Structures are given as structure tokens and as C-alpha cells.
Amino acid sequence: MLSRRALLVSAAAAAAVRPATLSAQTAPAPDSVESARSATIIQLQRRTIEVNGKPASVFAVRQPDGTSGIVTEVGKRFRARLQNNIDQPSLIHWHGLTPPWQQDGVPGISAPPIPPGGSADYDFPLRFGGTFWMHSHQGLQEQSLMLAPLIIHDDRNRPGEQEVVLMLNDFSFTPPEEIFAGLKKSGSMPNMAARSPQMASATGMTPTGAAAAPDLNDVKYDAFLANDRTLADPEVVKVEPGGHALLRVINGSSMSNHHLDLGQLKGELIAVDGFRTAPVIANRFPIAVAQRLDIRLAFPRQPAAYPVLAVLEGDRRQTGIVLATGRAAIARIADTTGTPSPALTLDLERRLHAAEPLRPRKPDRVHTLNLTGDMARYIWTINNIAWNPDVPPLPIAKGERVELVMINQTRMPHPMHLHGHEFQVVEIDGKRFSGAVRDTVLVTPGRRVVIAFDANNPGFWAFHCHLLYHLDAGMFTTLRYV
Numbered sequence: 001m002l003s004r005r006a007l008l009v010s011a012a013a014a015a016a017v018r019p020a021t022l023s024a025q026t027a028p029a030p031d032s033v034e035s036a037r038s039a040t041i042i043q044l045q046r047r048t049i050e051v052n053g054k055p056a057s058v059f060a061v062r063q064p065d066g067t068s069g070i071v072t073e074v075g076k077r078f079r080a081r082l083q084n085n086i087d088q089p090s091l092i093h094w095h096g097l098t099p100p101w102q103q104d105g106v107p108g109i110s111a112p113p114i115p116p117g118g119s120a121d122y123d124f125p126l127r128f129g130g131t132f133w134m135h136s137h138q139g140l141q142e143q144s145l146m147l148a149p150l151i152i153h154d155d156r157n158r159p160g161e162q163e164v165v166l167m168l169n170d171f172s173f174t175p176p177e178e179i180f181a182g183l184k185k186s187g188s189m190p191n192m193a194a195r196s197p198q199m200a201s202a203t204g205m206t207p208t209g210a211a212a213a214p215d216l217n218d219v220k221y222d223a224f225l226a227n228d229r230t231l232a233d234p235e236v237v238k239v240e241p242g243g244h245a246l247l248r249v250i251n252g253s254s255m256s257n258h259h260l261d262l263g264q265l266k267g268e269l270i271a272v273d274g275f276r277t278a279p280v281i282a283n284r285f286p287i288a289v290a291q292r293l294d295i296r297l298a299f300p301r302q303p304a305a306y307p308v309l310a311v312l313e314g315d316r317r318q319t320g321i322v323l324a325t326g327r328a329a330i331a332r333i334a335d336t337t338g339t340p341s342p343a344l345t346l347d348l349e350r351r352l353h354a355a356e357p358l359r360p361r362k363p364d365r366v367h368t369l370n371l372t373g374d375m376a377r378y379i380w381t382i383n384n385i386a387w388n389p390d391v392p393p394l395p396i397a398k399g400e401r402v403e404l405v406m407i408n409q410t411r412m413p414h415p416m417h418l419h420g421h422e423f424q425v426v427e428i429d430g431k432r433f434s435g436a437v438r439d440t441v442l443v444t445p446g447r448r449v450v451i452a453f454d455a456n457n458p459g460f461w462a463f464h465c466h467l468l469y470h471l472d473a474g475m476f477t478t479l480r481y482v
């Protein structure tokens with residue numbers, strides 16, 4: 001398990017790679033007095049929410065005034081003091097940002113976890129705007145909602161335009177450690193809906209390498225949350241008739257990929273994972289775990305209610321919020337759809353083109369990463385190795401253009417996340433193209449996806465599957481360069 005090992009290795013790892021500038025906790029910047037004054041206080045807390053009519057004890061990442069996460073502006077510095085007000089160690093990762101590696105928030109890689117009652121300071125420039133999020137990288141805390149939005153405004157925010165943030169989460173009353181133990185004990189229980197013949201053909205799978213049908217949703221959740229609520233009592237957001245809004249969707253789920261369904265509204269997708277793309281107009285978009293979508297919406301003039309739904313892939317269950325213009329009646333929305341949705345595909349990914357692609361360049365270094373695993377024993381691996389502190393980091397060097405070739409040899413989709421660097425999707429199944437710039441890309445079963453990035457942020461970085469229990473079961477590795 002990453003968490004326990006992470007604790008054990010943190011000292012060794014830090015000793016091995018820590019440069020003269022120490023971690024956030026111990027090395028205040030020279031202007032630390034001013035930093036502390038202008039820093040945003042973020043507190044890790046316990047809170048109780050109601051799910052399916054029952055109280056649920058979960059975490060919160062919020063400011064003293066109750067604001068969940070942070071909204072800030074590009075060009076500013078990210079200055080935050082993170083206070084651990086829970087009774088266990090924790091550390092928060094700023095997902096999608098490019099801080100100095102010691103401030104990246106991965107226990108045992110970037111810095112030791114913050115003990116209960118402790119705090120850590122963060123201070124680094126915000127190089128780009130967009131929709132990001134923050135979440136615990138400690139143990140399985142993310143499953144208990146130790147997460148929040150991290151929104152960086154830039155010129156995609158039109159003056160006066162409303163902004164709607166939609167955070168998606170999966171929820172279980174079973175403690176995450178028990179969920180993980182159950183997966184380990186019984187292996188993955190494949191989703192029956194996902195095994196039907198039409199599902200197999202819908203995914204276009206060929207029975208080479210991986211099996212013919214994907215396995216989806218290996219954790220059975222009690223609820224799917226949209227801004228902490230279910231469709232039994234969804235959030236209703238008032239929007240301007242005839243107006244526009246910028247919808248920022250964050251898939252903060254631990255294990256659940258979704259189809260975002262805008263119903264009657266057409267959306268203009270303008271960015272993925274914070275980075276702008278050539279616009280794509282549609283009313284349905286895939287969103288894998290940890291990914292984000294920025295979608296511009298236009299509302300008709302007449303009063304109406306517009307559900308914005310997230311349908312679990314390969315399943316009938318859904319969650320969402322309602323956007324209402326005028327005094328529209330809000331009808332009850334069922335928490336299941338009529339027919340199961342298909343598995344996510346890479347169809348949209350193939351159509352996405354970065355508005356600001358990487359400068360074309362031959363790679364100086366290519367690493368091939370087979371995504372592998374033993375479903376029966378619930379061990380998830382990269383090149384058949386479950387991560388442990390003895391696994392050497394992937395070698396790269398400063399200034400290189402690096403390509404990572406990911407080949408999914410399993411029957412589950414894996415959303416792969418690189419820390420500390422934005423990357424560009426440059427190939428899917430042998431076809432080169434100038435794809436989206438992102439920080440998390442889905443690799444569906446049997447597929448080959450290639451990403452490229454510039455090694456421009458030296459340090460010790462994590463690269464892993466963002467499905468929480470896959471990550472904890474070993475589908476994790478590191479890159480290190482100075």
C-alpha cells in the first residue's frame with residue numbers, strides 16, 4: 001500500500017533527492033512574513049453531510065469562511081497555508097498545477113505528510129488559468145471527500161459571465177479501507193451490464209491483448225454526488241434567461257468515469273484539464289476520473305429547467321445539478337437512466353486539438369509503460385511491477401522532450417495522471433495528431449496512447465493511474481531529474 005510505505009520511505013526519499021531548498025514546512029521563502037500575511041488559509045476538516053437520508057462523516061478542504069477550495073487568478077502567486085485539523089496525517093496535491101516538486105503534495109515523494117495540528121506553507125507562481133482541483137494523496141482519504149475545486153480565472157472568463165462549478169464524487173458508507181480489503185479478497189467483480197454483447201461492440205474492442213469486453217466500476221457505490229448532493233435533492237443554480245455561463249466540471253470521483261449529459265442544452269467545450277482546445281460543440285462529453293471540462297453554455301429566453309447530468313459509464317446510475325432560468329418548475333429527476341450508458345471511448349480524445357500545442361519536436365527519450373494487472377488478486381502494475389520504494393524512477397533529463405507510450409493490457413480503463421507537467425496527447429493507436437494538452441488521459445482497454453511533455457520542472461514526480469484503488473494497489477511510478 002502506498003500510504004504506509006510512503007510514510008516509511010519519506011525520510012529516505014527526501015534525503016536522497018532533497019536539494020538545498022527544503023520542503024514547504026521547513027523552508028519559508030525569504031519573504032515569508034509577507035507570504036504568511038497574504039496567504040489563503042486552507043483547513044482540512046471533518047464534516048457531516050447527508051447522503052440517501054443518512055448522515056455521513058466525510059472530510060472538507062476549505063477556508064475559515066467555509067469556502068470549499070480556492071478561486072484565484074492567473075499571474076498571481078499561489079500562496080496558501082494548509083492547516084491539518086483532522087486526527088490523522090494528511091497532505092494535499094494541487095492537481096494539474098506545476099509547483100516546485102517539494103510542494104506537490106505526494107507523501108513520501110514530495111514531502112512528509114502534515115501531522116494532526118500541523119501546517120505547511122505553499123508559494124509558487126500560477127503559470128496558467130483553468131479548472132483544477134486539490135485532493136489528498138494520503139492513503140484513501142480522497143474517497144472520503146478530502147478534495148475541493150481549485151479555479152484559476154483568466155481571460156476565458158468573460159466580463160460578467162456566470163460561472164458554475166460542478167464537482168462529481170462517488171460515495172460509499174463502507175469505509176475506504178474496507179472497500180479496498182474487499183477488492184483484494186474477491187478480486188474485481190465485473191459489472192454485468194458492461195459484459196452484455198452490445199457493450200462489447202459499442203466499445204469497438206478487438207479480442208487481442210485485452211479481453212473482448214471491458215470491466216467497469218469495480219466498486220459498488222451507495223451514491224453519486226454532484227456538489228455533495230444526489231438527484232433526490234439536487235443543487236438548483238439560477239441562471240440568466242438568454243444568457244451564458246461557464247460550466248466547470250471536475251470529476252473528483254475515486255473510481256467512476258462519467259458521461260456528462262447536457263440534455264437540451266448544447267455546450268461549447270473550450271478546455272480540458274484547464275487547457276484550451278479548439279471548441280467542440282455537443283451535448284454529451286466523456287469525463288474520466290480526475291479530468292475536468294470547461295463548457296460554455298447558452299440559455300434560451302423562456303423560463304426552463306436544464307438538468308446537467310453525469311451518467312456513470314456502463315451503468316444506469318446518474319447524478320447532477322439543475323440550471324434554472326426564470327421561475328421554471330423543477331421536476332424530480334430519476335437517479336437512473338432507462339438504459340445503461342456505453343463505456344467511455346477515446347472518440348472525443350481523437351477529435352480534440354490543443355489551442356496552444358507543444359512546439360513540434362522529436363522526442364529525446366521514449367518510455368513504454370504497459371498498464372498491467374492481476375484482476376483476480378487486485379494487483380495493478382506498470383510493466384508488471386507494483387510500485388514500491390525500491391522501484392527506480394524513470395530516468396529523464398532536464399530540457400528533454402519526453403514521450404510516454406501507454407499500452408493498456410488490462411480489461412479496465414485507466415485515467416493516467418502526470419504530476420508537475422502539462423502534457424500533450426500526440427498519438428492514439430498509431431495515429432499521430434496534435435491532441436489536447438492535459439494532465440490526465442484515459443487509456444481504455446487494449447488501446448495505445450502516447451503523450452509528450454517537456455522536462456522543464458526538475459524534481460521527483462509521480463505518474464499513476466488516478467483510480468484510487470488501482471493507485472493504492474501499485475499502478476504508480478515516478479520520474480526524477482535535476
Ligand SMILES: [Cu+2]
Pocket residue numbers: 380412413414415465466467470471475
Ligand atoms: Cu487504473
